Amino acid sequence: MLIKSKTDIPASEITPQSIYQERRRFMQSVVNTAFATAVGLAAPTWVAQARGIAPSTDTTKKPFFDLKKSPFSTDETLTPLAKIISYANFYEFGTDKSDPMTHAHSLVTRPWTIEVVGEVEKPGILDIENILRDFAMEERIYRMRCIEGWSMVIPWIGFSLSELIKRFQPTSKAKFVQFFTLSDPQQMPGLKYKILNWPYTEALRMDEAQHPLTLLSVGLYGEQLPNENGAPLRLVVPWKYGFKSIKSIVKINLTEQQPQSIWTAYAPSLYGFYANVNPQVPHPRWSQKKERRIGEFFKRDTLMFNGYAEQVASLYSGMDLKKYY
Ligand SMILES: Nc1nc2c(c(=O)[nH]1)N[C@H]1C(S)=C(S)[C@@H](COP(=O)(O)O)O[C@H]1N2
Numbered sequence: 001m002l003i004k005s006k007t008d009i010p011a012s013e014i015t016p017q018s019i020y021q022e023r024r025r026f027m028q029s030v031v032n033t034a035f036a037t038a039v040g041l042a043a044p045t046w047v048a049q050a051r052g053i054a055p056s057t058d059t060t061k062k063p064f065f066d067l068k069k070s071p072f073s074t075d076e077t078l079t080p081l082a083k084i085i086s087y088a089n090f091y092e093f094g095t096d097k098s099d100p101m102t103h104a105h106s107l108v109t110r111p112w113t114i115e116v117v118g119e120v121e122k123p124g125i126l127d128i129e130n131i132l133r134d135f136a137m138e139e140r141i142y143r144m145r146c147i148e149g150w151s152m153v154i155p156w157i158g159f160s161l162s163e164l165i166k167r168f169q170p171t172s173k174a175k176f177v178q179f180f181t182l183s184d185p186q187q188m189p190g191l192k193y194k195i196l197n198w199p200y201t202e203a204l205r206m207d208e209a210q211h212p213l214t215l216l217s218v219g220l221y222g223e224q225l226p227n228e229n230g231a232p233l234r235l236v237v238p239w240k241y242g243f244k245s246i247k248s249i250v251k252i253n254l255t256e257q258q259p260q261s262i263w264t265a266y267a268p269s270l271y272g273f274y275a276n277v278n279p280q281v282p283h284p285r286w287s288q289k290k291e292r293r294i295g296e297f298f299k300r301d302t303l304m305f306n307g308y309a310e311q312v313a314s315l316y317s318g319m320d321l322k323k324y325y
């Protein structure tokens with residue numbers, strides 16, 4: 001076994017990605033928990049390095065080990081961690097892409113609970129620590145496309161939303177799943193600006209929510225979610241525009257009627273309930289035909305359902321996707 005010692009490599013050469021890639025290869029080839037722990041201790045510094053600040057000693061940012069690799073993963077080039085953190089939409093912290101990096105440190109992610117209510121036999125509250133302990137986490141590398149025309153490839157960590165929904169036993173009336181982000185002006189400076197009708201909410205149809213691709217994410221790049229990307233728990237729906245993938249969830253409500261989301265309430269003609277990635281349905285402001293993969297120069301064609309048509313197209317058979325945009 002040949003492992004180059006960390007001390008042989010100048011710090012400037014240790015990028016989050018190179019460590020991560022090296023570690024992935026390593027984890028794939030050996031099962032050695034003691035050594036994995038030693039390697040893992042370096043992990044919490046990656047996010048801090050990417051932000052250009054001192055490493056956090058926060059023990060809630062523990063890395064993940066021995067993750068199952070999801071077969072749903074793409075093998076496209078990963079977007080660098082520094083880009084994922086610094087080019088983010090999280091309006092609770094401001095509307096610029098870099099605002100979350102400047103302000104999201106004030107988000108307090110422990111203790112954190114998620115309340116599940118509505119059309120369920122067993123409404124209740126889950127603690128994030130229990131979620132991390134009880135659900136089998138896996139790595140899923142997904143494409144993500146924003147309606148603004150940029151895209152990324154992100155190595156998420158999480159588990160299918162369907163696993164969580166199951167626990168609360170939906171009633172036969174449950175047709176939609178609605179999500180709420182934390183709304184605390186003390187922690188979220190962007191809430192001062194009433195540009196949107198806070199709290200941030202989103203919703204999925206029940207079959208979309210239960211689709212195996214639909215992920216509840218608790219981490220990326222091998223460690224727990226950076227605040228900028230929606231710590232400690234956020235939704236990831238890879239065949240829909242980014243705005244559906246709601247961050248920092250505190251409440252889930254199962255409903256019989258189709259709920260509004262923050263964006264459909266803001267401008268129903270611009271933001272539809274479905275928001276499936278669809279190059280054929282233009283947005284008045286941004287064409288949806290092409291996209292810029294962050295880090296690339298030339299634009300690429302946007303794929304139907306963001307390239308996940310094989311898995312999800314059947315959810316919409318018989319629907320006019322120009323009408324149900
Ligand atoms: N609570 C909340 N969730 C949110 C947003 C937001 O402003 N607030 N922005 C959405 C948009 S428009 C996008 S493109 C994605 C971006 O996720 P990322 O920054 O992790 O890439 O988050 C979505 N989830």
Ligand SMILES: [Mo]
Pocket residue numbers: 089145146147148241242243
């Ligand atoms: Mo977005």
